[in-house]
Amino acid sequence: MLLIKCPYCGERDQSEFTNGGEAHVTRPKNPEQVTDREWAEYVFIRSNPKGIYYERWVHSHGCKKWFNAVRNTSTDEILLTYKIGETPPPIKKFQNTLKSPSGEPDVGSGNFTVKKP
Amino acid sequence: MTDNKIYFKFDGKKYSGVKGDTIASALLRNNVKLVGRSFKYHRPRGIYTCGIEEPNALVQIINEFNEPNVRATVKKIYEGMVVKSQNRWPSLKRDFGSINNLLSPIFSAGFYYKTFMGPKGFWKNLYEPLIRRTAGLGKPPREFKSKSTHLHHNVDILIVGGGLSGLLAAKKLAGTDKDVLLIERENELGGILKNSNKVKSINDQKTSEWLEKTERLLKNSTNIKILKNTTVTTYNYSNHLTAIEDRSVGIEPDNKKSELVLHKIRTENTILANGHIERFLSFRNNDLPGVMLAASFEKYIQRYDVVPDNNPVIFTNNSSTYSLLKLLIDRNCIPRAYVDVRDVKKIERETLDLLEAHNIPFYPKSEVEGCDGNNKIKKISLRTKKNKIIKIEASMLCISGGINPDIHLFTQSKGLVKWDEKILTFKPEKSFQKTITLGSVSGNFIFKKIIDEVNQKLNFIDGVNDIDIKIEVNGSEEFNIKEIWETKNNNNSLWSKSFIDLQNDVTTKDLTQAIREGFDRIEHLKRFTTNSMGTDQGKISSINALGIVSKLLKKSVSEVGTTTYRPPYNPVSFSAIAGRSTYEFYDPERKTPIHPWHLKHNAVFEDVGQWKRPWYYKKYENESMNEAVQRESKQVRESAGILDGSTLGKIEIKGKDALEFVNMMYTNSFTKMKPMSAKYALMLGEDGMVKDDGIVCKINDNHFITTTTSGGAANVLSHMEEFAQTEWPNLNVYLNSITEQFATFNISGPKSRIILSRVFNNIDFSNHKFPYMTFNTFDYLNYKVRILRASFTGEQGYEIYVPPKYALTLWERIFYYSRDVDLVPYGTETMHLLRAEKGYIIVGQETDGTVTPLDLNLNWMIGKKKKDFIGKRSLTRSDIIKGDRKQLVGLVPVDKSYGIEEGQHVIEDKNIPSQIDKPIKMLGHVTSSYFSPTLNHSIAMALIKEGNRKIGSQIYVSTSNMNVIPVEVVKPNFLDPENKRLLS
């Protein structure tokens, strides 16, 4: 159960929020002028990195506001939240916090609860 | 009662225990050793431990709704408790299922995966019922009543465990400005101080005196809260932990079910001081009743004043059993033998002195080979230093295979553990969260070091001071252990088994076999053998399994690794998880203001989302649903009907950019639409699929009211909010749910205008003044009503929106004015029939998230001149315009006497071969089907491949009895295609 900081209400329990998928996926300005492929990229294709991920959340059982968050998908730590419309912080800012719990490998998963010798 | 005896029943026989007894301690008091049968082989099992780690002694509490799998070693007795053993038939002593034990060669690891593969149908009809009867633990309760609740805590520091180190930590934090929560599993604080006599004195006082003083100090500290009888079960991310408190320990719960509290704790720092668990050893028949962990045996004496046996044999590989030896001797109970796998040179001086002074048969560098007996130990067989087998008569055997820090919670928190070669166990290495481990859970088994540890690890907290106490121990300070996981077996009979997991009946042989078959990764091995997958998660045995596997693989334990310990730490009752959310509180029921009237008029209700909607009304006692629906729908078409449509979702959209926003949300164009008019509108997802439909009412360019499907209201609002906030935050638009601000009645039928003119006699309802798809707000009595000319039945119809508090009176008034008009109340089923006659779709019935407006032939609803709306671009994707998609059509049976079944397949070929060897080509499926009383035949809608092109042709619909019926494909508009009725 994560503790998520709503930019409007402060820290609240995860159960009050709903995840809204990847953030900063912009809707094409002129949908009629984009190719099928470009449109499909917008509608269907999302990135799924292990590590730093920009995503949207909505405080659905609270102020109902949408906001953005930076989460480390390998540790589930939410590193930062910011309002819609604010400039996302560069990914470089977070590189050094990229760590896995329990010494998991950088790619893929596994149940390595023992420190690698 | 004058004495302090408590009477309870076990398997029908009455026993007595004393206050504070667990079921196990009370049974041991009565010398009952056999308490259950094992999971797979139905072997006799006794009480193995004295706490939460118990793998064997699981019982069923009959008078608490049959609560199954209760640990007899934890549950405290009360007067009149009725307890039953589990997993045996017909009785505990003569169990039929124990034949499984003799069949064990076929029940080996992977047995289920390999054996029950075929023939077809055998699993469902034969194997599964058979396995279910013989395998498994207790029987599930038939009833369920819960008084459980949930509580939330936000604290600075959570201390898990009220033993010596937990108490020292709390003492250190007492009087600071930190909010501290201390959680203790047992009903008393003290932990090791209560369980054993290892600690002799603290500050030259008896440990009980020190405990009393400390507890008083903590209770007087305003910043410390103590919860007893509470077990922390889960350690999540963000220092969020859950714990279960049992509020009816040792008393009969007043509603026959324990009152549990699920505590949800959010903390800044977590101090794990949850101690250790002793582990067992594998040898021949190490599951026989009478085998017990040494520290548990000691705990029964110390905590419960029960000596399970006066002259047990002690078998150990480490120094910790000294305290048991001393305790027994202090009580004049002389062990029959002391067996230690260590060399005499390694064994502590104190132990040797005691053994010698009391002439106890002593076997250093020896091991227990196995034990024998029928339902309990009779003889224990030893292999001595000189490899000689000798047999000792005894009825109990106390074993200790070492000590494991209780790292379950630590690993749940994602902390890293490391194998320690000196103490032969995993211990915490690195925390992932703000987690501190203290005492034996951190691998610190030396009491004198605890003070330093507490001071060192907690000094970072503001406002704490160093604490200093003097601890004297019985016996040696150092912990010494020799590696051994299993002893050599001298007897290969079928009965002889050396267990590695007692609860799941996994033997060391199963491990060997699994490795031979290639399952040499520890996570695979666990699943293949089910080792440590029981409700106890192998608390006393999982490390032993790693030890054995490491030997078999010739690797170090560290390389083998450990499996993931998963939450919960111990089984959590569903009643605790459910809390108060049961029965009517599980999911709220929403009722319309007309609900009491529906009840009075024998409505049968249907659940639509959380709403209770009248499905149909029973006119007389035996009227069937079909009869009612035929009657209601006929009457609507002949005179008039009224439907309670209050459940319709209603959303108000306001703002300078409301028009632009509504244009983006729906496919239709609203720009040229006149104020005070309405439009049937479609909402798509960005993928172009129909998401919802409803009526959009335009008050003006800055103010719209839209309706949504009853079940989709919340989703539609959040869909709108999402786009308003994230995609077009620059638009000035405000959204508000007004579903509950208005009750809605749909009146339709040829007589509806007459009825309304009577009720609202100042309003002109003529077609000229009040045309189709217009609306207005009127003053009526002392409130306002909004009336919309619209219809979902194809008849002349009106929708009335009224504030809920006036709704019931208005509803009754409408009936009052229709005394001679034959107005019928109708439910959702009749509504479905009526709209199907007109070919109107229902989102969720004709659509399933893969249907575009083009597939529904609703092209006319798409604003052609609109540059953009949500989903528009997808409608021209190559995949969508391919032409071979499924389209909505109507079906009419060629022979009008046939009925079409909803959900059936639509096929091209009328012949279904008797032997089906390849899939039959399917055109689509029937989405709706009804018998129309007005048309006097069956009508259906279906989504079928290239449906539009098939209109006029004959195809087939399958039936549930493997037949087909021929149908004609028609346009889905069965009644009044010219809309004469609608516009009349």
Ligand SMILES: [Zn+2]
């Ligand atoms: Zn908020």
